Amino acid sequence: MRKAIILVGLLAILYQSVMAAEPATIAAIFAKTGIATAYGAACISGVELAVEEINRQGGVLDRPLKLIVLDNRSTPIDSAIAAKEAVRLQSMAVIGSDWSSHSLATAPVLQKAGIPMISPGSTNPKVTRVGKYIFRVCFLDSFQGTAMARFAYDELAARKAVVLKNVDEDYCLMLAEFFLNAFKAKGGYILLEEYYRGKAVDFEILLKKVKSLQPDVVYVPGYERDSGLLIRQAVSMGIKTTFLGGDGWSNIYQYGKEAVEGGLYSAHWHPEVPSEKSIHIHKISKQLYGKRINSDFTALSYDATTLLADAVKRAGVWDRAKIRDALSETTDFEGVTGTITLDKNGDPQNKEVVILKIEKGKPVYFKTLKPYE
Numbered sequence: 195m196r197k198a199i200i201l202v203g204l205l206a207i208l209y210q211s212v213m214a215a216e217p218a219t220i221a222a223i224f225a226k227t228g229i230a231t232a233y234g235a236a237c238i239s240g241v242e243l244a245v246e247e248i249n250r251q252g253g254v255l256d257r258p259l260k261l262i263v264l265d266n267r268s269t270p271i272d273s274a275i276a277a278k279e280a281v282r283l284q285s286m287a288v289i290g291s292d293w294s295s296h297s298l299a300t301a302p303v304l305q306k307a308g309i310p311m312i313s314p315g316s317t318n319p320k321v322t323r324v325g326k327y328i329f330r331v332c333f334l335d336s337f338q339g340t341a342m343a344r345f346a347y348d349e350l351a352a353r354k355a356v357v358l359k360n361v362d363e364d365y366c367l368m369l370a371e372f373f374l375n376a377f378k379a380k381g382g383y384i385l386l387e388e389y390y391r392g393k394a395v396d397f398e399i400l401l402k403k404v405k406s407l408q409p410d411v412v413y414v415p416g417y418e419r420d421s422g423l424l425i426r427q428a429v430s431m432g433i434k435t436t437f438l439g440g441d442g443w444s445n446i447y448q449y450g451k452e453a454v455e456g457g458l459y460s461a462h463w464h465p466e467v468p469s470e471k472s473i474h475i476h477k478i479s480k481q482l483y484g485k486r487i488n489s490d491f492t493a494l495s496y497d498a499t500t501l502l503a504d505a506v507k508r509a510g511v512w513d514r515a516k517i518r519d520a521l522s523e524t525t526d527f528e529g530v531t532g533t534i535t536l537d538k539n540g541d542p543q544n545k546e547v548v549i550l551k552i553e554k555g556k557p558v559y560f561k562t563l564k565p566y567e
Contacts, residue, residue: 215253217260218512220245220502221280222495223290223300228268229392229419232445233292233491237314238263240487240495241289244503247478254506266291270299277303285309286512289498292491293417294318294335294365301328310518312502314494315462317441318368322540327518329540331497331529333547335365338440338460339372341547341563342413345458346438347380349561352410354383356435358400358424360416362392369415369440385409390424392416397424398431405433417442422449429453444489447555454552461548463490463531464559471530490531490548497529 222241225234245261248254262283266273273296280288281303287310291297297316304311305325313321313330317338322328346352355377360366374384385407388400401424404412412428412435414421425437426449439446439459446454465472465488475496476486487493504527505520506512527534534542544565550557 215257218254218257219260219262219283219285221262221264221283221285221288223264223266223273223276223280223288224292225268225296226263226265229417230268230293230296232418233315236444236489236491237290237292237495240314240492241499243475243479243482243492244496244499246482248500248503254503255510255512257512266296266300270295273297273299274303276300280304281307281309286514287311287502287517289314289495289502291316293363294321294368295363297321298324298364301325304328308514310502310514310521312498312521314498315441315491318364320364326522326540329521329536331501331531331534331542332462332494333545334541335368336372337565338547339369339415340376342438342440342460343373343376343382344380345549345563346411346413347377347382350411350436352382352436354385354407354409356386356388356404356407356409356412357384358412358414359387359389360392360420361389363417365442366416370413373413373415390420392420394420395423397427401428401431401433404428405431409435411436411438413438415440415442418444418446419449422446422454425450425457426453441490444491447552457552458560459550461490461550461557463493464548464550464557466559467548469530471528475530493530497531497534501527501529501534
């Protein structure tokens with residue numbers, strides 16, 4: 195008992211000592227307001243969880259992390275403004291953004307300033323092409339869109355597809371492009387390729403075209419609000435098909451309700467994945483916040499933050515350039531969402547994609563798809 199008390203005392207002293215050291219500032223750029231708020235909240239919670247855990251363990255290189263959360267207001271313009279604020283605050287690194295259109299606005303600012311950026315969920319391939327300081331922990335749209343097209347053709351025996359695109363989001367346009375190309379390459383037919391505005395609430399004209407074509411599947415790679423409202427109206431109009439989506443569907447039931455039952459979408463992770471890291475993040479979350487993790491964006495943001503901490507340790511110094519170099523050399527980092535090895539572009543190699551099915555209002559694990567050669 196005495197030894198345990200002494201150990202607890204020593205840990206407390208260590209914690210106080212670390213917290214007294216000069217903190218290392220990192221910024222998180224996500225939506226706290228606007229249409230991307232739900233995604234932003236999930237990502238922010240993942241970063242906060244990782245920072246709290248890291249600081250309780252003594253920080254990184256004997257310095258605690260000081261987290262500053264900046265609101266990108268769900269727009270590319272405000273994402274760039276938030277990035278400039280991160281530069282002004284002399285952030286050592288940035289976690290974010292989530293939506294690809296936001297990261298595409300944030301990345302050039304941070305690249306110019308020489309500040310490492312790790313995006314949890316921006317899947318557009320263009321994001322990391324901005325420069326050598328930009329990284330991500332999620333899979334790319336090139337894999338996500340291709341995987342869903344092959345899944346539709348091989349697993350669902352779909353031969354006729356309709357693709358509906360949110361014209362206001364780079365993420366949606368890119369994902370649709372890869373699905374289209376892969377589905378046609380398999381021998382499938384694209385009956386209709388149509389656009390809609392992201393803030394639309396009435397899709398009747400578009401959906402009348404879809405109904406007349408009777409497709410096997412309708413691919414709607416939008417976000418939860420636009421995809422949910424579109425599918426809800428489609429079902430109310432009597433359209434009977436299988437709706438497919440991408441990782442932006444994480445909270446789609448909020449808008450689509452019963453209409454999205456049976457829908458299938460690609461995701462980065464699921465709470466029931468029985469890996470050691472998944473068990474760990476649930477345990478830490480319950481200890482600190484009294485609840486389990488239920489969002490893959492929370493898991494991705496946790497991975498992005500812990501990867502940053504790992505890179506700093508490998509760099510051996512709080513220096514942006516050396517942290518960037520360490521990030522670029524990341525190999526076999528065990529994250530909650532899978533093993534991360536970064537390629538020359540700052541993208542994870544060979545990450546798997548999880549297919550989820552909406553049943554009784556909740557996403558349930560359906561299948562894991564491995565990278566295609």
